[in-house]
Amino acid sequence: MNGITLDLEERAKVTLGVKPGCSGHCTSYGMYCANGGKCVEKYNGYSCDCSKTAYDGPFCIKDVGAFFEEGMWLRYNFHSPGTSMKDLVSRTLLSSTDPEITATNHNLNKEELSFSFSTTKSPCVLLYISSYTQDFMAVLVKPSGNLQIRYSLGGTKEPYNIDVDHRNMANGQPHTVNITRNERDIILQIDHYPPATYNLPAASDIQFNSPKALFLGKVIGLFAQEQQLSSAANQ
Structure with missing residues (x-):
């Protein structure tokens, strides 16, 4: 600091009221951050980061999901890091009518999805x-x-399918799905069941190229693969 090397560890040993072994608030209270919320240490307490969950509130227990009636759907458009807010708004407004919007150059070797x-x-x-x-x-x-x-990441004629046949998921009960892919390795966890591991075929590509949009609910037939997917789902 200011060109002087300080031995902070030695100074801590001789400073009144300072002692080793501090574990922080999250060690004792982090369990109260529910539903995957992350405990964040603060100077005189802690807070729960709910940004990567489907919940809100001080302890990530307020459900911020939505009820979808039949035929309803939600679409979120991805954008590249350099996209301005003005461009993002324009893309969002035009995306349902203009499928030729400039593609992103972001390719994914891994992704993590979690939803209920x-x-x-x-x-x-x-x-x-x-x-x-x-x-x-x-x-x-x-x-x-x-x-x-x-x-379907390319390299194979047909998509790679993982079928979970051990229970009925359309029983009106809440279910949690966690999917993590790292190149060819896929880890899937359903509800409280132990995680299961799957592997993409050797011929499959490992990059998800230029993701465009995420749909919840009904799939709009903008592309041939979407139409094929919707058709297969109704067979």
Whole structure:
């Protein structure tokens, strides 16, 4: 500091009221950050970071989800880090009518998805991520009520499907889905069941190229693969 090296550890040893072994507030109270909320240390307390959860409030327990009636859907458009707010608003307003908006140059080797849902409708599309290429990822409830995860990253003729056949997910009860992909390795956890590991085929690409939009609910048939996905979901 100001060109002088300070031995902070030695100074702490001789300073009244300072002692080693401080564990912080999160060690004792971090458990109160629910639903995946992250405990953040503060000078005289702690707070819960709910930004990566579907909940809000001081302890991440306020549900901020939505109720979707049949035929309703929500779309979120991805954008590149250099996109201005003005461009982002313009892209959002035009995206439903202009599919030729400039593609992002962001490719993903890994992603982590976590969401909760409850439904009595089957088949249905829970989540779908489109791209400016032919790549897509989807989470479906099949006519049987079983969950299916689909990855199509190129290199193979057909999407890679993960079928979760051990229970009916369209029973009106809340269910939690956690999907983590790191290149070819996919870890899937449903509710309280132990995580299961899957692997993309050797011929499959490992990059999700130029993600465009995330859909919750109904998939709009803007691309051929979306139409194929919707058709398959209703078979």
